[in-house]
Amino acid sequence: MPNDFIERLAMGEFETVAGRRKIIARARRVGLTRVMLFNVYGHIEPGHHDLDESRRRAVIIEKAVKAFRSAGLGVGINIHTTLGMNMSPPRSNPLPYQHQIDFDGQVFYETYCPIDPGFQAYTAETYAIYAGVEGVDEIWIDDDFRYKNKGGQCFCDLHLAAFAEITGRAWTCEELLAALESPTPLPTDTAVQWSQLQDRTLIDCARSLADAVHDVAPQMRIGFMPPSHTVLFFGAPCAREIGRVLNPQTRGLARPEYGAYTDLDRLGWSVYAPCWGMQRAFGSSYDGWPELETWPGTGYNHSARVIQMKLVWGAMHGYVSSTISNSRIDKPARQAIADAKKQIEAVTPFVASADWQTRGVSLELSENIIGLRAKVEDICSLNMAESRVLARLGLPLWPDGGDGRILIGNSPLARQAELAEFAAAGMIIDRDAFEVLQHLGRNDIIGGAELLPVPGFPAAEQFADSAINGEAAGRRQTMDPLSAVRRDLPVFELPDTEEFTPLHELLDQDGKPLGVSSWVREWGGGRIAVLPFRLSDATGEGGLVTSMRKTQVEAMLEWVTQRELPVRFGFDTAYDLQVVYRQNSAGDRVFLGLANFSLDDVSKLALRLPVLASAGRVEVRMLDGRSNWQAAECSAGEGGCIELPGKFKIPAMQVRAFEIARK
Known part of the structure; x- marks a missing residue:
């Protein structure tokens, strides 16, 4: 598998000979292998160009493509604006097509509606122009391939007319809004139909531009950004169909976003969310080139x-x-990119080999939260909060x-056909997911339990003396760590079985019970555990990210799945340490990616790796930040407990790879 680093470049950076020479020299220094050429100078200009202007820019880009190709670099073109970037200014002379209109009647003059056949033809011709540039490997759609307005849907006259044809009646915007809103987590029938129309409009536009590209360049790959947001906003079926029509004959490309642009937001970075979004949208049919953006300016830089x-x-x-933005091109940033490339080359044989199986807990995140318009304020996030917590x-x-699985937000609605399978394998359900199951009438899963408002002021919490509670077993503590969400926590009425x-x-306040707030169910169809927290809301994070909650959730997962987690470690010496686990097919080696997201070094770490429980002695190799392997032997105690030697420190805000093998 290639280790490509792709640099994003605006036109002002590559339109001159001197600029291109500078980019080529930088690529050689830091290990860049490809460039992604934008057809704009940035958000400083309108993104929709006259077709003649697109032809003029295509000539400039073709010169750059030839130069980069001669230097051994792969080249793609990123069409910055398709439907419209609401961060870019509108045209002074608007195109003669339908603008997107929000639910409150606001016109978004910098965006256009994909349902307009004239705009579809204009967009298709724009893509055909750039697809004709000689030497280009792929054409990219940027992250504006959605309705970039407040409501995330378009309420223009063309959409209303199309919906009238579907439903057999005329609609005013006010009538439609009333029919879309749901007081429960479940959508109205009208909302489902309206969502399907919005999706079909996007899919039809994708098909139109893909046909135009492939008429010019039949094998051209079309890259799509960002699949994770499309799954969140419009659902996996919509994202999957867009991916299929963009690349019907070739393996697709996608550019998922991590989120969190600054060092201050480092804990919000979630590779899991785009990883899950890619899996839901495309399975294994697409390659991912995720995007690292290092925007310039105060508060928008990475160290x-x-x-x-x-x-x-x-x-x-x-x-x-x-994919790398070059907003920072100073010496420390260049060195960091070069060091990262070496580390990535060293771990690729482990993460890309079919011999290494990745194991872990699957978070099932919210889908189609904009399209279905059902209690959006409660379950709307960018899929980062739940992954982060x-x-x-x-x-x-x-x-x-x-x-095991943890069902979050409205995920049961999107995964209805799989719920029995999930329960049989073991799952945890958060408060929002339980409410969805209750409204769906899925008593086959929740057994008739009901969610109720707490009948008083919760001042303390009492944990049952059960191994399923982990370290929390038998404990009582105040609600102070959860003060931000204590009034939002529910209680449950459970059947007496x-x-x-x-x-x-x-x-x-007097220590009297207000009600059960977490519980488990075991029956012939499987095992579930229910938590009272909204895991899509990071408000109560301070009360959740604790050693006690960690062991409780781990114990719950091991109980519902009836199997040990592949790896466990404590919080006392490894706060904010994140992990990806792989084991080889023979079961005698483990490969761990460990990222220290805290501001303190992890200088001592004990791991529990059940697959190595009977090893006795293990050999540990660690890949450091300069891509050097260090090795040591140590004992593997009961249950596969391994205390890593002190020299295997994980510095703050760094990643280390560990290979641990039976001796």
Whole structure:
């Protein structure tokens, strides 16, 4: 598998001979292998150009393509604006096509509606112009291939007319809005039909531009950005169909986004969310070149150390190629990119080999939250909060990883056909997911349990003396760590049967029980555990990211799945350490990616690796930040407990790879 580093370049950077020479020299210094040429100078100009202007720019780009090709670099073109970037200014002379209109009637003059056949033809011709540039490997769609307005849908007259044809009646915008809104987590029938129309409009536009590209260049790959947001906003079926029509004959390309542009937001970085979005949208049919953006300006820069960390952490998730913005081109940033490239090359044989199986807990995230318009304010996030909270617990996370599932937000709605399968394999359900299941009438899963508002002020919490509670077993503590969300926590009414086991109660100021707030159910169809938290909301993060909650969630997962987690470690010496776990097919070696997201070094670490429980002695190799392997032997105790030698420190905001093998 190639280790491509692809540099994004605006026109002002490559339109001169001197600029191109500078880019080629930088590529050789830091290991860049490809360039992505934008057809704009940035957000400083309108993105929709007259066709003659696109032809003029295509000539400039073709000169650059020839130069970069001669230097041995691969080349793609990124069409910055398709439907419209709401960060770019509108044209002074608008194109004669339908603008996107929000639910409140606001016209978005910098965006156009994909349902307009004239605009589809204009867009198709624009893509055909750039597809005709000689020497180009791929054409990229940027992240504006959605309705970039407040409501995330278009309410223009063309959409209303199309919906009238579908439903057999005319609609005013006000009538439609009333029919779309749902007081529950479930969508109305009208909302489902309206969402399907919005999706079909995007899919038809994608097909139109893909046909135009492939008429000019039949084997041209069309890259799509970003699949994770499309799954979140419009659902996996929409994203999957867009991917299929863009690349019907070739393996596709996608550019998922990590999110979190600054060092201050480093804990919000989630490689899991784009990894899960890619899996939901495309399975294994697309390659991912995730994007590292290092925007210039106060508060929008990554430190050099974090640039390296972010690129390598993506590689630990299998993204051994990355897209890089060159907003920072100083010496420390260049060195960080070069060091990251070496680290990634060293881990690629492990993360890209079929002999290494990735295991972990699968978080099932919210889907189509804009399209369905059902209690959006409660479950709307960029899929980062839930990944962030649970990754910070140090759980090994992986889509379909085989070690249980955690259902979050409206995920049960999108995964209805799979719920029985999930329960049989073991799953945890958050508060929002439970509410969706309750409204769906899925008593086959929740057994008739009901969610109720807490009948008083929760001042403390009492944990049952059960091994399923981990370190929390038998403990009582105040609600102070969860003060931000204590009024939002529910209680549950459970049927009086042996299937249900309460694990946790809320108590009032006098210590009297207010109700059961977490519990498990075991029946012939499987095992579930229910948490009272909204895991799509990071408000209560301070009360969740603790040693006690970590062991509780780990114990719950091991109980519902009836198998040990592939890796566990404590918080006392490894706060904010995140992990990706792989083991080889023979079961005698483990490969770990460990990212230290804290501001403190991890100088001592004990791991539990059950697959090595009977090893006795193991050989440990660690890949450091300069791509040097260090080795040592140590003992493997009961249950596969291994205390790493002190020299295997994991510095703050760095990634280390460990290979641990039986002796």
